[in-house]
Amino acid sequence: MKNKMFYSILASMFLGIIVGIFYPDQMLSLRWIGTLFINLLKLIVLPLIFSALVSAITSMGGMKRLGSVGIYTTIYVLCSVSIAVLIGLFLLNTFQPGFGIPASFILANATPTDLKPVEFSSFLLTLFPPNIIEAAAKFEIMPIVFFSIVFSIACLYTGESAKPVIAFFVGLRNIFVKMIVWLMYLTPIGLFSLLGSAIAEASLQNRLLDSLKGMLFFIMIFLFGLFLQMAWQFAIIKLITKRNPKDFIRSASGALLTAFATSSSMATLPVTFIVAKEQNINEEVSRFVLPLATTINLAGTAMYEAVSALFFCQILGMHLSLISQVGVFLTAIVAGMGATGIPEGGLVTMLMVLRCVNVPTSAIALLLPFDRILDRFRTMTNVWGDLVCAATVDHFTSRKEKIIESNNVAKINFKEIKSTSRN
Numbered sequence: 001m002k003n004k005m006f007y008s009i010l011a012s013m014f015l016g017i018i019v020g021i022f023y024p025d026q027m028l029s030l031r032w033i034g035t036l037f038i039n040l041l042k043l044i045v046l047p048l049i050f051s052a053l054v055s056a057i058t059s060m061g062g063m064k065r066l067g068s069v070g071i072y073t074t075i076y077v078l079c080s081v082s083i084a085v086l087i088g089l090f091l092l093n094t095f096q097p098g099f100g101i102p103a104s105f106i107l108a109n110a111t112p113t114d115l116k117p118v119e120f121s122s123f124l125l126t127l128f129p130p131n132i133i134e135a136a137a138k139f140e141i142m143p144i145v146f147f148s149i150v151f152s153i154a155c156l157y158t159g160e161s162a163k164p165v166i167a168f169f170v171g172l173r174n175i176f177v178k179m180i181v182w183l184m185y186l187t188p189i190g191l192f193s194l195l196g197s198a199i200a201e202a203s204l205q206n207r208l209l210d211s212l213k214g215m216l217f218f219i220m221i222f223l224f225g226l227f228l229q230m231a232w233q234f235a236i237i238k239l240i241t242k243r244n245p246k247d248f249i250r251s252a253s254g255a256l257l258t259a260f261a262t263s264s265s266m267a268t269l270p271v272t273f274i275v276a277k278e279q280n281i282n283e284e285v286s287r288f289v290l291p292l293a294t295t296i297n298l299a300g301t302a303m304y305e306a307v308s309a310l311f312f313c314q315i316l317g318m319h320l321s322l323i324s325q326v327g328v329f330l331t332a333i334v335a336g337m338g339a340t341g342i343p344e345g346g347l348v349t350m351l352m353v354l355r356c357v358n359v360p361t362s363a364i365a366l367l368l369p370f371d372r373i374l375d376r377f378r379t380m381t382n383v384w385g386d387l388v389c390a391a392t393v394d395h396f397t398s399r400k401e402k403i404i405e406s407n408n409v410a411k412i413n414f415k416e417i418k419s420t421s422r423n
């Protein structure tokens with residue numbers, strides 16, 4: 001994000017907060033602008049994911065390179081989500097914020113929620129829907145990502161006759177990228193409205209502070225956990241990818257602020273692409289890694305699911321054994337990776353984790369009043385993780401290519417020396 005844009009985004013968010021606090025009614029009447037902005041982002045996301053993935057995979061020049069980018073991405077995502085959950089479990093076990101809070105908070109005050117638990121088998125079935133257009137209409141991202149990957153691999157194997165199709169998707173992607181660049185000019189206005197109306201709503205209902213009371217310690221611990229998660233990834237940027245961390249943060253800030261304002265890593269994806277471009281991350285890599293990471297690399301969400309489950313157990317006076325905590329660890333990883341990058345997407349998959357420790361699902365009602373604000377922070381963490389993932393995968397794949405290249409050069413030189421010495 002260019003400096004000018006960054007400052008205008010900051011100024012517009014600041015203005016949104018001020019207007020939201022002092023003129024809440026007027027601010028709420030401008031809420032439609034934010035909705036329009038999110039609609040425009042979402043409008044682009046699905047075709048962008050499809051065309052970006054197809055053009056990236058088909059341009060990688062074969063399964064070998066695709067395989068190595070895919071493997072690096074999967075390793076990164078698994079490590080990042082596991083570390084996030086471990087940080088969360090460690091903090092909750094150390095500070096135990098739930099003990100001392102009356103169990104009636106969950107048992108009596110909680111109103112039943114209408115969220116349905118997600119079974120693992122039905123979750124797997126959603127990855128392979130019978131009708132891909134219907135899945136797209138429901139904004140189900142996972143099936144689209146899987147379909148795009150299989151479609152692209154089929155294109156690679158089809159050969160000559162698939163070339164016009166590939167060229168079509170490359171053109172389509174370039175058109176969407178152009179549309180994103182135009183859309184970015186609207187970002188300050190969109191964020192002004194989104195943040196301002198959220199503040200206005202909270203201040204009108206006087207809800208924010210009320211709901212924060214009693215839960216403050218838990219919230220602080222969770223936010224600290226997110227901070228640690230972002231911090232170790234920051235270290236990766238500096239120590240492993242050897243990029244300038246200040247520069248990386250400056251570029252990423254546009255995406256982070258958009259994530260904060262939209263509460264959706266999926267809706268932020270167009271902005272995340274721009275950041276990757278600014279950071280000179282190989283486009284083939286970012287076009288493959290970012291849609292995939294946005295879909296499965298929800299480390300902030302996974303941490304939230306684990307800490308909430310443990311928090312509820314502490315409130316209910318349940319002491320979880322090591323084995324049960326390993327169960328929480330594993331389900332939180334799956335639940336985090338299965339949550340969609342949409343606002344409060346993690347709440348639905350959290351039920352999987354709660355079931356694993358036998359906590360009544362109505363406990364979620366305890367989180368609802370302040371979930372919206374926490375969602376903004378975990379979305380920021382998720383988007384930050386996606387960007388670091390792309391930079392890391394880019395680092396390792398380009399290093400591997402350099403090594404292969406230099407080996408090839410060495411082989412050629414060796415052959416030349418041999419043939420000249422024979423002559």
Ligand code: ASP
Binds near residue numbers: 265347
């Ligand atoms: N809103 C989050 C995201 O889009 C998902 C969640 O934690 O609910 O990344």
